[in-house]
Amino acid sequence: SQQGEEDPQALSIQEGENATMNCSYKTSINNLQWYRQNSGRGLVHLILIRSNEREKHSGRLRVTLDTSKKSSSLLITASRAADTASYFCAAGGTSYGKLTFGQGTILTVHP
Amino acid sequence: ETGVTQTPRHLVMGMTNKKSLKCEQHLGHNAMYWYKQSAKKPLELMFVYNFKEQTENNSVPSRFSPECPNSSHLFLHLHTLQPEDSALYLCASSQQTGLAQETQYFGPGTRLLVL
Numbered sequence: 001s002q003q004g005e006e007d008p009q010a011l012s013i014q015e016g017e018n019a020t021m022n023c024s025y026k027t028s029i030n031n032l033q034w035y036r037q038n039s040g041r042g043l044v045h046l047i048l049i050r051s052n053e054r055e056k057h058s059g060r061l062r063v064t065l066d067t068s069k070k071s072s073s074l075l076i077t078a079s080r081a082a083d084t085a086s087y088f089c090a091a092g093g094t095s096y097g098k099l100t101f102g103q104g105t106i107l108t109v110h111p
Numbered sequence: 112e113t114g115v116t117q118t119p120r121h122l123v124m125g126m127t128n129k130k131s132l133k134c135e136q137h138l139g140h141n142a143m144y145w146y147k148q149s150a151k152k153p154l155e156l157m158f159v160y161n162f163k164e165q166t167e168n169n170s171v172p173s174r175f176s177p178e179c180p181n182s183s184h185l186f187l188h189l190h191t192l193q194p195e196d197s198a199l200y201l202c203a204s205s206q207q208t209g210l211a212q213e214t215q216y217f218g219p220g221t222r223l224l225v226l
Contacts, residue, residue, distance in 0.1 A: 033214065042113065042201055042217035043154075088154065092213060098167070099215060101154035 006089055010106045019076040021105040023089030024069075031092035032065055032072045033099065036085045043088065046074075081111045114138040117202050117218035124192065125226050132187040132221045134202030141207045143185040144215065145177060148199040160185060161207060192225045199223070 007022045023032070031050050035043040049056045049065045049072065056063045062075040076083055086106050090099040115136045124130050136143065145157040159167035160179040174196075176188040185202055199222050203215040 035217075040199065040220070040222065042115070042117075042219045043203075043215075044113065045214045045216065048214060098156065098159070099213070100156075103151070103153045 006087070006102045006105045008105060009103070010108070012108045012110065013079055014110050015079060015081055017079055017109075019079050019083070019107055019109070021074045021087050021089075021107070023072045023074070023102060025072075025089075025091040025100075026070065027091075027093075029067075029091045029093065032063075033090045033092060034061075034063060034072075034074050035088045035090060035101075037088065037104070038085045046087075048092075076107075079107075079109045081109050083107060083109050113216045113218065115202060115204055115216050115218035117200075117221050119221060120219065121222045121224075123224045123226065124189070126192060126194070128192075129188070129190040131189065132200055132202075132223075134185040134187075134218055136183055136185075136202075136204040136216070136218075138204055138216060140204040140216070141182050142205045142213075143179060143182070144203040144205075145185065145187055146201040146203065148201055148220070149197075154201070157187075189223075192223075194225050197223055197225045 005024050031048050033048045034046045037043045047058045047063050049063050060077045065072045086104040088101050088104045090101045118133045142161045144159050147155045156169050157171045158177045163179050174191050178186040199220045201220045202218040205213045205215045
């Protein structure tokens with residue numbers, strides 16, 4: 001079964017606004033990770049939240065995790081044009097630490 | 112730079128060609144991964160190697176043949192590919208599979224076009 005489905009598929013905002021992306025997953029997880037991908041490039045790890053954590057911050061990023069709803073959200077505050085990229089959540093399984101990625105949210109930040 | 116390099120960055124090949132993709136990590140990691148990224152599809156895990164041993168083959172067709180001679184290098188040998196194999200192939204590494212919290216470090220990918 002597929003884990004890590006993102007919502008929305010695409011998000012377009014103005015610089016300075018906040019961007020919120022949501023992720024849902026299906027089975028038990030050890031952790032939930034968020035990655036960023038610039039067009040046609042590799043993925044870059046942003047933040048990891050463990051299954052026993054509810055919220056985590058890193059700079060302008062805020063991640064929440066609700067294991068009862070099997071969902072997570074990524075908030076980027078005060079967005080910049082340079083934040084334009086695709087954002088993926090990845091569910092870290094309990095068995096091998098293997099990651100299962102969602103389809104991603106394409107974020108466009110207009111200057 | 113993530114410490115993971117991939118060559119070539121772009122590759123065009125015919126269906127009868129044989130080519131290889133190379134990945135090298137400079138992070139001292141013990142696990143390496145091949146992923147396939149196609150348009151409008153989630154990232155698909157293809158193979159996982161842990162301490163040079165293959166631990167995962169995600170039902171990948173035999174026209175894709177991985178090789179891991181040591182923990183720093185990973186190859187993907189390609190032969191008689193199909194046009195639907197055109198995609199971005201991403202290599203990643205992590206400290207070790209099976210650890211509770213694993214962050215993966217990705218290379219820039221090889222953009223493959225099969226004609």
